[in-house]
Amino acid sequence: xxxxxxxxxxxxxxxxxxxxxxxxxxxxxxxALALMVLSVFIGVLARFVFSHTSLRVxxxxxxxxSRYLMIWTVFLGAGIACRQGKxxxxxxxxxxxxxxxxxxxxxxxxxxxGGFYVLLCVIGLQWLEFGQSQTSPVLEVPMVVINLxxxxxxxxxxxxxxxxxxxxxLADRDIRSAAEDDELESAMQQMARTRPLADSxxxxxxxx
Amino acid sequence: MTQILFAGFAxxxxxxxxxxxxxxxxxxxxxxxxxxxxxLMAQSVYEALDSFGLMAIPFFVLAGTLMQSGGIAQRLVDxxxxxxxxxxxxxxxxxxxxxxxxxxxxxxxxxxxxxxGSVLIPAMEKKGYPRPLAxxxxxxxxxxxxxxxxxxxxxxxxxSANVSVAxxxxxxxxxxxxxxxxxxxxxxxxxxxxxxxxxxxxxxxQWLGGLLIAFKRASLAILMPVLILGGIYGGLFTATEAxxxxxxxxxxxxxxxxxxxxxxxxxxxxxxxxxxxxIILMIVGFAAIFAYILTVNxxxxxxxxxxxxxxxxxxxxxxxxxxxxxxxxxxxxxxAAIIILAPILAPAAxxxxxDPVHFGTIMIVNLAIGMVTPPVGxxxxxxxxxxxxxxxxxxxxxxxxxxxxIIDVLIISYVPALSIWFR
Numbered sequence: 001x002x003x004x005x006x007x008x009x010x011x012x013x014x015x016x017x018x019x020x021x022x023x024x025x026x027x028x029x030x031x032a033l034a035l036m037v038l039s040v041f042i043g044v045l046a047r048f049v050f051s052h053t054s055l056r057v058x059x060x061x062x063x064x065x066s067r068y069l070m071i072w073t074v075f076l077g078a079g080i081a082c083r084q085g086k087x088x089x090x091x092x093x094x095x096x097x098x099x100x101x102x103x104x105x106x107x108x109x110x111x112x113x114g115g116f117y118v119l120l121c122v123i124g125l126q127w128l129e130f131g132q133s134q135t136s137p138v139l140e141v142p143m144v145v146i147n148l149x150x151x152x153x154x155x156x157x158x159x160x161x162x163x164x165x166x167x168x169x170l171a172d173r174d175i176r177s178a179a180e181d182d183e184l185e186s187a188m189q190q191m192a193r194t195r196p197l198a199d200s201x202x203x204x205x206x207x208x
Numbered sequence: 209m210t211q212i213l214f215a216g217f218a219x220x221x222x223x224x225x226x227x228x229x230x231x232x233x234x235x236x237x238x239x240x241x242x243x244x245x246x247x248l249m250a251q252s253v254y255e256a257l258d259s260f261g262l263m264a265i266p267f268f269v270l271a272g273t274l275m276q277s278g279g280i281a282q283r284l285v286d287x288x289x290x291x292x293x294x295x296x297x298x299x300x301x302x303x304x305x306x307x308x309x310x311x312x313x314x315x316x317x318x319x320x321x322x323x324x325g326s327v328l329i330p331a332m333e334k335k336g337y338p339r340p341l342a343x344x345x346x347x348x349x350x351x352x353x354x355x356x357x358x359x360x361x362x363x364x365x366x367x368s369a370n371v372s373v374a375x376x377x378x379x380x381x382x383x384x385x386x387x388x389x390x391x392x393x394x395x396x397x398x399x400x401x402x403x404x405x406x407x408x409x410x411x412x413x414q415w416l417g418g419l420l421i422a423f424k425r426a427s428l429a430i431l432m433p434v435l436i437l438g439g440i441y442g443g444l445f446t447a448t449e450a451x452x453x454x455x456x457x458x459x460x461x462x463x464x465x466x467x468x469x470x471x472x473x474x475x476x477x478x479x480x481x482x483x484x485x486x487i488i489l490m491i492v493g494f495a496a497i498f499a500y501i502l503t504v505n506x507x508x509x510x511x512x513x514x515x516x517x518x519x520x521x522x523x524x525x526x527x528x529x530x531x532x533x534x535x536x537x538x539x540x541x542x543x544a545a546i547i548i549l550a551p552i553l554a555p556a557a558x559x560x561x562x563d564p565v566h567f568g569t570i571m572i573v574n575l576a577i578g579m580v581t582p583p584v585g586x587x588x589x590x591x592x593x594x595x596x597x598x599x600x601x602x603x604x605x606x607x608x609x610x611x612x613x614i615i616d617v618l619i620i621s622y623v624p625a626l627s628i629w630f631r
Contacts, residue, residue: 026480
């Protein structure tokens with residue numbers, strides 16, 4: 001049995017590469033969200049403003065565009081979220097059990113999740129075939145374009161889950177705390193920027 | 209088929225597999241063993257996500273994030289402090305009140321807890337509150353984030369129980385205010401008994417003057433929920449339309465009025481909101497196939513028949529549901545609990561003559577308490593991180609608030625008029 005030699009740099013390169021892909025895709029998701037806002041807002045405007053004038057403009061495409069953008073955003077966004085282990089799970093058992101057992105279970109859970117993401121790709125490919133002859137009702141976009149999101153998302157989830165496990169091992173961190181909660185951190189950063197409450201108010205109360 | 213589904217679900221959940229994967233994987237196993245095509249999963253995930261109503265979730269997430277960075281939170285804290293800062297226990301009351309204001313812009317309870325807790329827990333400590341008590345106040349009032357509209361769990365309940373999101377939003381207003389007031393009273397009583405955060409004497413004129421200044425500074429922020437809820441109540445727009453108006457409004461005052469938000473911050477903020485929403489919507493999508501398998505196997509029907517065979521009395525039923533939901537909330541993640549339980553319990557409730565909108569409020573309020581109870585309580589985790597506390601330290605000061613919240617949930621359960629006042 002010969003062990004395949006992975007030079008550490010190739011692992012690190014993979015993780016870095018994924019992070020670059022994720023940064024790009026996060027921007028794509030952000031833009032998609034902006035487009036969703038824009039098209040739904042146009043729909044609202046059309047309903048309120050145009051319906052009160054003699055112009056009868058109907059914009060049925062706004063709903064369709066935004067719904068399909070949302071489907072793509074969900075699969076890409078979930079794929080990105082896998083890199084930080086942000087898909088919510090119940091960590092209670094794993095963190096309560098003795099460390100070696102907890103760690104083993106956590107690896108098992110990554111393996112199961114990874115397996116599911118592979119399954120998602122396979123099912124996604126079947127789903128592509130289903131949409132082959134269909135087009136969307138308003139814009140007549142081939143449904144394949146929309147159904148593709150599941151396959152792409154699945155691939156991204158597999159790769160990012162691998163990247164998370166590898167990066168955690170590389171940094172020699174406990175696998176059980178691989179997840180990063182950056183929603184909380186960003187909320188705290190935002191609030192740290194605002195001035196700490198009421199130091200002045202507290203003092204003025206005392207002097208009154 | 210359902211036994212396999214539930215067994216798979218429980219095992220995977222305990223293994224800390226992400227909820228979305230737990231739902232999807234246990235459903236795939238059940239489908240595979242029943243000889244059904246797995247592509248059914250893709251179909252129902254797509255059907256669930258291909259929804260205009262669901263789009264309110266990313267929009268409200270985005271609106272909440274805009275509000276956090278747009279200088280609005282600070283103004284809300286100042287307004288709440290001007291209103292109740294002079295009472296004994298006023299700062300604790302201010303935490304509750306700020307959470308209530310914040311909840312009118314945010315649909316999530318962990319975001320509310322994080323935002324309010326990080327500023328006000330240190331302030332409370334300075335005024336003599338023991339830190340664990342300060343944390344308990346922030347955690348307990350954070351649950352208002354999902355009770356006072358907009359609320360992400362409410363959108364999900366509405367879609368899975370087939371009721372109007374707008375109705376559910378309106379139904380949350382009075383219970384939210386009611387819970388808020390009960391928490392304010394509790395904080396003030398605790399402060400008086402323990403003797404900290406003393407009264408600061410103030411003339412009526414001073415109070416009004418301070419209030420007026422704070423109100424003027426915060427008026428544009430306060431106007432938004434009025435606009436949105438008013439529009440929904442008046443039937444002017446749907447919840448999704450309201451959510452997009454909230455985004456545009458938040459953007460406008462953040463950039464042009466308060467000038468604390470810049471165009472260059474926008475793209476990272478959008479990306480972050482998109483990813484956060486994807487995490488939520490992923491659960492929604494895969495819960496759809498889970499719920500589909502339950503429905504095909506007539507589980508809701510069987511549960512309904514079983515429950516009605518035990519008691520025909522709606523009071524007993526509601527009590528049993530409260531206990532079930534409180535226990536579920538202690539261990540389960542809220543959104544998944546709603547998607548699995550709403551299609552099962554709402555039809556049963558209807559047989560007892562309980563309005564599905566009222567039942568939705570009961571469910572949300574119960575599960576919201578679950579966010580403040582160990583062992584699995586989002587708000588507690590957030591507070592522990594923000595205030596550098598251990599979970600055990602929070603439990604004792606939390607008990608009194610939990611008792612109040614449980615009394616609140618019972619009152620909300622047995623007085624439907626609080627929820628369906630607008631009918």
